[in-house]
Amino acid sequence: MPPDKALDPTRSFEVAWRLLKQAPVTVLLGGLILFFLEGGGSGGVNLISRGRDLGEWGRTGSDMRRVLEELRPFLLILIPIITCVSVAFFALSSWIEVGFARAVEFTLRTGRDDIAKVFSGGDRLGAMLLARFLCGLIHVAAALPILAIVLAALLIADRGGHGWLWVFSGVGILLLFAVVNIYLAIGFFFVKPIVAFESCSSTEAISRSWKMAEGRRLRILWFFIFQVFLGIAGLCLCCVGLLLTTPLSNVMRFEVYLALTRGEQFPQWWIGSGKFPFDEPKPENYGSPPQPPPVPPPLPPQG
Numbered sequence: 001m002p003p004d005k006a007l008d009p010t011r012s013f014e015v016a017w018r019l020l021k022q023a024p025v026t027v028l029l030g031g032l033i034l035f036f037l038e039g040g041g042s043g044g045v046n047l048i049s050r051g052r053d054l055g056e057w058g059r060t061g062s063d064m065r066r067v068l069e070e071l072r073p074f075l076l077i078l079i080p081i082i083t084c085v086s087v088a089f090f091a092l093s094s095w096i097e098v099g100f101a102r103a104v105e106f107t108l109r110t111g112r113d114d115i116a117k118v119f120s121g122g123d124r125l126g127a128m129l130l131a132r133f134l135c136g137l138i139h140v141a142a143a144l145p146i147l148a149i150v151l152a153a154l155l156i157a158d159r160g161g162h163g164w165l166w167v168f169s170g171v172g173i174l175l176l177f178a179v180v181n182i183y184l185a186i187g188f189f190f191v192k193p194i195v196a197f198e199s200c201s202s203t204e205a206i207s208r209s210w211k212m213a214e215g216r217r218l219r220i221l222w223f224f225i226f227q228v229f230l231g232i233a234g235l236c237l238c239c240v241g242l243l244l245t246t247p248l249s250n251v252m253r254f255e256v257y258l259a260l261t262r263g264e265q266f267p268q269w270w271i272g273s274g275k276f277p278f279d280e281p282k283p284e285n286y287g288s289p290p291q292p293p294p295v296p297p298p299l300p301p302q303g
Helices: 009-022 024-037 042-056 061-110 115-119 122-160 163-187 191-197 202-213 217-236 242-268
Strands: none
Touching (some): 009 024, 009 217, 024 061, 024 242, 061 122, 122 202, 163 202, 217 242
């Protein structure tokens, strides 16, 4: 499949919609589990707490300091608990990333709904964990120089009494931070599918993803923007629409890689032909010796 067609978000969305209708359990349940676990469980928690956070933003600085003072005795207990829970969610989401990717490919190939595939990513768990950790580390390393610029701007504005300098610097720094993160995210766009589908190391997956993104960054950016608008559409439906748009978006993330690397096989798969493959032989019949042909009865004697 040509790269321009494979990276077309409308084509990928149509494929994801067909998979949703064909295998609703795999797409909906697997996609929502992944959504909840990604980012340490923040996907589901953020939806619940978003309205409460809006109210917290209205608090004054003194109120927040008072809250921190009240929580200080519990920090020694809360911080280890939060850390352990975050690590657990990170590991679980990495496991589901691999399994959900394989479930998407299985449904594209066969047209069958098999939720068990979502939980079949244990063999690539270590590679996925390391790949996600390295990508996050690179994002943090890229943010350090921007943080240094922020501190320098704060120091200059505080000593010189130039409040306007901080305002303009803050806007410019935020834009720079967004550009750097988007650039890195585009380069790492294929890391998770590569880890899930290919037998390679984490560093090799990052390198291959960066090379695949070369010359295609604008199209991947448009793919990102389409998914953002898809998420906004789900939010506009009182957040309930996210229960539908988020699984579709997760399917698109893996389907687009399969279209790029295995698109020539799509006409033979269910997604291209609409035909189901023949049933595989049952395990109890494996290795059964071939049966000899039936012996015809003897002819009656003549004469």
